[in-house]
Amino acid sequence: MGASRRGSASTFRLWAPALSEVMIEIDGGGRSVAMVAIGDGWFEHRDDLPFGTRYRYRSQGGLVFPDPVSHRQYGGVHGWSVLTDPDSYSWRCANWRGRPWRETVLYEIHPGLAGGFAGIERELPRLAELGITAVELMPIADFPGERSWGYDGVLPFAPAAAYGSPDELKRLVDRAHERGLAIHLDVVFNHFGPDGCYLHAYAPQFFRAGSHTPWGAGIDFDRPEVRAYFIACAVQWLVEYRFDGLRLDAVHAIPSIDFLLDFEREVRNAIPPDRRIQLVVENDANDSSLLSHFDAQWNDDFHHAVHVLLTGEATTYYGSFADEPVRHLARVLAEGFAFQGEVAAFSGETRGRPSADLAQTRFVNCLQNHDQIGNRLFGDRLLSLADPAGVRVAVALLLLNPQIPLLFMGEEFGSRTPFLYFTDHHEELAQAVREGRAREFAHVDPGREKRLFDPNAAETFDASRPDAGEDGAQWSALYRSLIALRRERIVPHLDSCRSTGADPLGSSAVRACWSLGGGRLTLLANFGDEAVTDSLPEGAEIFALGEAKHGPDGLLLGARSFRAFLS
Structure with a gap:
C-alpha cells in the first residue's frame, strides 16, 4: 500500500x-x-x-x-x-546505534507547544545539559487543523504538516543523536480520529463490525492487510526516520494479543541487529505477559499512588488507591504493579497480572504526563495541587528508584501553567467535543458552563505553553542533581538490580530497598505531616531532603523528607 x-x-x-x-x-x-x-x-x-x-x-x-x-x-x-523521497535527507549522525535502556530518563514533549520540529531542536542543548537521555514526542501523525494532542490523527505515516516537513523531522532526530540523545515517538494504532479518516468509505473491512473503542470504531487486527499497515508504519518511523523507540498508545484497546506479539517480532526483525530500539506500551490492563516481549510499560500505578499521597484526591481512578496509597506505592516499588489481579475499586473489576519477577526497568514511572494533567478539567499541574515540599520528595523518589523515570515538559522548571485539552476541528465536531467535555466533568464542577475551557479555541492552546515558575531555577537544580546522581551511582548497576522489599512506614511514608552492584540501595520517603521512625539503613547517605535525626530507635524521618542510602 x-x-x-x-x-x-x-x-x-x-x-x-x-x-x-x-x-x-x-x-x-x-x-x-x-x-x-x-x-x-x-x-x-x-x-x-x-x-x-x-x-x-x-x-x-x-x-x-x-x-x-x-x-x-x-x-x-x-x-x-x-510523492516523497525517503532518501532526500543527508544524515550527519549515520553511525548512531542507540543507548542502553537502563540509561533512560525520558522527557515527554508536545511538538506544537514546543514550536514544531525546529522548536524541539532548539531545546535539545538544554535537555542534554539537564541530563535527559531520551526525548519522547507526543503523536505526530497528520491531523485536521493546526492544533491537536495528536491522538486524533488520521494519516499515521505522515508527519503533521503543522509541525514541519519530513526532512525537518529527520533533522531533529539527527541533531538529537549528535548530542547523545535518543528520540522516541508516541504512536496511535488503536483508532483513527473522527475527521479525515476515509477508510470507512472505501475499506470498511479495515474495521470490525460492532466493535468500538472509547475514541472510535474498533479496528480488525485479524486482517492481514491491517496488520501489514501498522507494522509498516512502525518500521517507517524506526528505519526511515531513525527513531530509537516507540510508545504504543493504549494497547488495552487493541483486542488482539496475537497481533501485538506479531507486531513486536516483525518490527524487531526489520531493524539491523546492531541497533538498540525500545518498544514500550501503555496498557491499563497491567498485562505483565506482554512485558516478556515489549521493553517496558507506562506504569500509571506509580503515578496514582503518589498523587493520592500528595493531594488526597479520591475521585475517578484515584479511588482505587485512596484506601492505603502508601501500601500501593510500596508494592509498585517492590514488584512493579500495584494491581496484580485484585479488584480495583473504581472499575469494580479485577486488574493486572503478577509482575514481581520482572526487571525493575520494565516499568516507566512519572509524576506528570499529558494524560494525568490534560484530562483534568483545568489541566492542573502537580505544583498547583500539592505542597512543593511534598513534590520534592516525590521527584527524588521518581529519579532515584531503579524504575525508568519520565518527565513531562515544563515540570523540570516548576511550571504551574495548565496543560489543557485542545483541538482545531470544524465547528460541528468542535461543538460535539465541547458538549462531551461538559458531560464528562459534570460531577466535578457544577458551574462548568462558565468555567470550562473551550478545547477548540486558540487561546486554550496558547494557555498550555509551560512557563517557568519564580522558583524555576531551584527546581531545575534539583532535577539536574538527582539525574546526575542516578547516572553516576544507580544506572551502571541496573541490569542486575533486584528488589529486596518495600514496606509502608505508617500511613504516609515508605521504605524500599534493592540489591545494586553488590551493594544495597535504600530509599526512605515521607509524604506526611508527621515524622516516622525506622531502623538506620546500611551504607552512606547519598541524598537528603528535609529533616532527619538519628535517635536511640533508629532514624527519625521528618515531615515531607527523603533519604537515600547506598552501601
Whole structure:
C-alpha cells in the first residue's frame, strides 16, 4: 500500500475492497487515470512521475480522498498526498546505534507547544545539559487543523504538516543523536480520529463490525492487510526516520494479543541487529505477559499512588488507591504493579497480572504526563495541587528508584501553567467535543458552563505553553542533581538490580530497598505531616531532603523528607 518511486518508475497501490473502480488524479497536469484492479481489493497504477508530485484518489461515486499511506500532505488531511523521497535527507549522525535502556530518563514533549520540529531542536542543548537521555514526542501523525494532542490523527505515516516537513523531522532526530540523545515517538494504532479518516468509505473491512473503542470504531487486527499497515508504519518511523523507540498508545484497546506479539517480532526483525530500539506500551490492563516481549510499560500505578499521597484526591481512578496509597506505592516499588489481579475499586473489576519477577526497568514511572494533567478539567499541574515540599520528595523518589523515570515538559522548571485539552476541528465536531467535555466533568464542577475551557479555541492552546515558575531555577537544580546522581551511582548497576522489599512506614511514608552492584540501595520517603521512625539503613547517605535525626530507635524521618542510602 502507498506510493514509491524507483529510478523513473512510480508505483501507487491502494487497498479499497469496497470499490470496483478507482481513479488516481495527478495535480499540476490535470490528469485522471484509472487504476488497475489486481485482485483482493487491491488497485495499482504505474507512472513516470517525479518526487514532489501531488496526487489523490477518486471513487466511481465521486469521493475524493488522500493516500492512507501518505508520507506528506499538501492542503491538509483532506488535500493532496505528495510523492516523497525517503532518501532526500543527508544524515550527519549515520553511525548512531542507540543507548542502553537502563540509561533512560525520558522527557515527554508536545511538538506544537514546543514550536514544531525546529522548536524541539532548539531545546535539545538544554535537555542534554539537564541530563535527559531520551526525548519522547507526543503523536505526530497528520491531523485536521493546526492544533491537536495528536491522538486524533488520521494519516499515521505522515508527519503533521503543522509541525514541519519530513526532512525537518529527520533533522531533529539527527541533531538529537549528535548530542547523545535518543528520540522516541508516541504512536496511535488503536483508532483513527473522527475527521479525515476515509477508510470507512472505501475499506470498511479495515474495521470490525460492532466493535468500538472509547475514541472510535474498533479496528480488525485479524486482517492481514491491517496488520501489514501498522507494522509498516512502525518500521517507517524506526528505519526511515531513525527513531530509537516507540510508545504504543493504549494497547488495552487493541483486542488482539496475537497481533501485538506479531507486531513486536516483525518490527524487531526489520531493524539491523546492531541497533538498540525500545518498544514500550501503555496498557491499563497491567498485562505483565506482554512485558516478556515489549521493553517496558507506562506504569500509571506509580503515578496514582503518589498523587493520592500528595493531594488526597479520591475521585475517578484515584479511588482505587485512596484506601492505603502508601501500601500501593510500596508494592509498585517492590514488584512493579500495584494491581496484580485484585479488584480495583473504581472499575469494580479485577486488574493486572503478577509482575514481581520482572526487571525493575520494565516499568516507566512519572509524576506528570499529558494524560494525568490534560484530562483534568483545568489541566492542573502537580505544583498547583500539592505542597512543593511534598513534590520534592516525590521527584527524588521518581529519579532515584531503579524504575525508568519520565518527565513531562515544563515540570523540570516548576511550571504551574495548565496543560489543557485542545483541538482545531470544524465547528460541528468542535461543538460535539465541547458538549462531551461538559458531560464528562459534570460531577466535578457544577458551574462548568462558565468555567470550562473551550478545547477548540486558540487561546486554550496558547494557555498550555509551560512557563517557568519564580522558583524555576531551584527546581531545575534539583532535577539536574538527582539525574546526575542516578547516572553516576544507580544506572551502571541496573541490569542486575533486584528488589529486596518495600514496606509502608505508617500511613504516609515508605521504605524500599534493592540489591545494586553488590551493594544495597535504600530509599526512605515521607509524604506526611508527621515524622516516622525506622531502623538506620546500611551504607552512606547519598541524598537528603528535609529533616532527619538519628535517635536511640533508629532514624527519625521528618515531615515531607527523603533519604537515600547506598552501601
